[in-house]
Amino acid sequence: MTALGDSRGMAAFGTWSRRAAAVIAVLICLGSQQVPRGLADSPAPPKPESQATIKPMGSDISQVTLLLKAAHRLDIRTAVIREDPSGKRVIPYASIIYDRDGDTWVYTRSAPLTFVRAKVVVELIEGSDAFLKEGPPAGTQVVTVGAAELYGAEIGVNGE
Numbered sequence: 001m002t003a004l005g006d007s008r009g010m011a012a013f014g015t016w017s018r019r020a021a022a023v024i025a026v027l028i029c030l031g032s033q034q035v036p037r038g039l040a041d042s043p044a045p046p047k048p049e050s051q052a053t054i055k056p057m058g059s060d061i062s063q064v065t066l067l068l069k070a071a072h073r074l075d076i077r078t079a080v081i082r083e084d085p086s087g088k089r090v091i092p093y094a095s096i097i098y099d100r101d102g103d104t105w106v107y108t109r110s111a112p113l114t115f116v117r118a119k120v121v122v123e124l125i126e127g128s129d130a131f132l133k134e135g136p137p138a139g140t141q142v143v144t145v146g147a148a149e150l151y152g153a154e155i156g157v158n159g160e
Contacts, residue, residue, distance in 0.1 A: 052153045057116065062154050064107075065114045077145035078109050081138050089132040093125055095142040097151050107150050109141040115150050 051070030055063040066076070079092050095106045104122050107115040120135035136142070143150060 052150075054154060061117050063110065063114060063116050064150050064154050065111075066150075066153075068113065071113050071146075074146040074149050076143060076150075078141040079144045081132075081136055081140045081142060083138045084131075088123070089135065089138050090129050091120075091132060091135075091142055092144045093128050093130045095144045095147060096120065096122065096130055097147045099151075105151075106135065107143040107147045108136055109143065115143060117151070117154060 051067050051073075053065040055065070057063050066074070079095065081089050081091050084090050091106065097105050097107075099105060104120050105117050106120050108118050110116050118136050118140075120130075121133040122130050123133040124131040
C-alpha cells in the first residue's frame with residue numbers, strides 16, 4: 001500500500017469511530033431515561049410473583065400448594081408407593097430428594113396440587129426403584145417429576 005492509501009484508511013477509520021462514539025453516546029442517554037410516570041403507576045393490583053402458597057406445618061416442614069398453571073409448567077407427576085411380594089415399600093428412585101445434610105425426602109400428595117415433604121430412610125436402591133426402611137405407607141402418592149422445584153419453593157431459593 002502507498003502512503004496515500006494508508007491515509008485514506010486512517011481517515012475512514014476516524015470517521016467510523018466518531019460515528020460509533022456518537023451512536024454509543026445516544027444509546028447511553030436513552031438507557032438512562034426514566035419510564036414515563038403514567039406508565040409506572042398502574043391502578044391494577046400487582047400480580048403475585050409466587051406460583052405457590054407455602055403453609056408452615058411445624059418442625060421445618062411446609063405444605064406447598066401450586067397454582068394449576070405452575071403444576072402444568074413443572075409437569076408434576078406422581079406415583080404410588082407400592083409393596084413388593086415380601087412386603088417392602090417401593091418407590092421410584094426419581095422421587096427421592098436429598099437435602100443439604102444428605103437426608104432423604106419425598107413429596108407426598110395430600111390434596112390436588114398440594115404436597116408435603118416426608119422423611120424417608122432408604123434401605124436399598126436397585127435400578128430405578130428405592131426400597132424404604134421408613135417413610136409413608138403403601139398407597140401414598142409421591143412426586144416423581146418436579147420434587148426439586150417443590151423443595152426450592154418450600155425452603156426458598158437460597159435456603160432461608
